[in-house]
Amino acid sequence: MNNALIQSLGQKFEQRFGTKPRIFRSPGRVNIIGEHTDYNHGFVLPAAVDKAIYVGISPREDEQIFLYSEEFSEGHKAEVATVAPTDKHWPNYILGVVDQLNKRGYKIKGFNLNLDGDVPVGAGLSSSAAVECAVAFALNEVFNLGIERKEIAEIGQKTEHTFAGVMVGIMDPFASVMGKKGHAIKLDCESLAFEYVPLEMKGYKILLLNTNVKHSLASSEYNTRRAECAEGVKLVNEAGIEAESLRNVTMEMLDKYVKPKNETVYRRCKFVVQENERLLTACEALQRGDLKTLGKKMYGSHDGLSKEYEVSCKELDFLVEAVRNNPDVLGARMMGGGFGGCTINIVKEEAIDGLVNNLQGKYKEAMGLDLTAYVAVIEDGSSAVQ
Missing domain, CATH: 3.30.230.10 (Ribosomal Protein S5; domain 2)
Structure with a gap:
């Protein structure tokens, strides 16, 4: 506190x-x-x-x-x-x-x-x-x-x-x-x-890297993505399968009923279906204390958000690519609605200062923006203080 x-x-x-x-x-x-x-x-x-x-x-x-x-x-x-x-x-x-x-x-x-x-x-x-x-x-x-x-x-x-x-x-x-x-x-x-x-971090910390950018696309594209997901569910329903949401849709259904009709809608829905699978796998890994698998799923999440759901931006992509092959970083992805905000990273505790110092210069040179960093420690929810 x-x-x-x-x-x-x-x-x-x-x-x-x-x-x-x-x-x-x-x-x-x-x-x-x-x-x-x-x-x-x-x-x-x-x-x-x-x-x-x-x-x-x-x-x-x-x-x-x-x-x-x-x-x-x-x-x-x-x-x-x-x-x-x-x-x-x-x-x-x-x-x-x-x-x-x-x-x-x-x-x-x-x-x-x-x-x-x-x-x-x-x-x-x-x-x-x-x-x-x-x-x-x-x-x-x-x-x-x-x-x-x-x-x-x-x-x-x-x-x-x-x-x-x-x-x-x-x-x-x-x-x-x-x-x-x-x-x-x-x-x-x-x-x-x-x-x-x-969430046993074992010598690692959650590091947030703030792009300090917010693109105007965020709200309009958010509404478009919601509509595209709804369209995917509609196409599955039109094939005679009852599905209230993408929660009830499988990759097989998307391949069969959505992909032939609308490639863009297919990619949006594919991301959501696979993101749920990534999350469930990540939770199983965390129950075993396996942070490495979580990290791999985070990179997979970012790749899907960037290439299939298309809600990333050059600044977010730059920060994820800058740490992807760093042995001190287990995983990274954009966090939130997209088009700006933070990446969330799992980083070896003793490597954080050096990583941030290195990235600040590279980010400023590439994007012309300042990079700010926050270490996030997982805490309890709402409470009385005094």
Whole structure:
């Protein structure tokens, strides 16, 4: 935990609101493997990390909500019964949670809340889900609402849909709330059944390399990929086979019913079907403590994302190729929706500094951009701090 940030948040809260807060945290996440499988009812393998969003909170006797963002040095005021989206960006992730509680029949009073954190924004660690889950967890504790963790994750997802206007899957909030130290979460996005998979790093660390680029293609291409996957399922259904999603489709079905009709749709669907297979193999390997097999599957995932699903970019491809034959790196791939963000790498601990220093110069020379790096340690999900 970031003790300096926690102490600062508490002091600023007391100065601003004249009372001591209770402080709660909810972490960002990485996804080890399993990309673009969530909206196809497949599997994902996220893990909560040691970068988190922190909220200080105290209940009020009236219906007023007073918010303050330490990052933006900005306040916002609202009322419990009449919360609505605002033109400001950051309050919506808090007010949307209140709206969800109202709609679900949970009774809360007004509250004071300040917000800070050390999740790098734009690095693909899902800072927005961490905000939503930290707020929902805090309100649940302060007002004794008795909400189960799984529902807190669902509240986070619905907040994103309704107040932020982004149709995210369940993975990000689920990982933020349900994370377990030293483990990844094998999550079935169809049933929400899950199990913890040991992530024993044995002298290796998870290294995130941030391209510091976000291409404008991301949102439009995301919607196109969803449509292409749906088209593949439709072609299988038209052949007389009942399949609700790509979860129910095999490579044999794709070869027989999709490939002859639409080569592009075939490649998109092929990636998703094979990505689920890679994830399941990787989970079996992790149960045996076999990081090498996980690393190979990560490279396979990246190759599929780049060549078949076509959601990578030159910056991401450069970073994966730069480490592919490095004996200190077991595996690497792009992480997230694509067209920017981070690569996730499994790197020998003592080799990290040298690798980062070497890559920063090469990346700057090739792409004209700075490369930033984060070591991610796997941590527990949402919790009370004090």
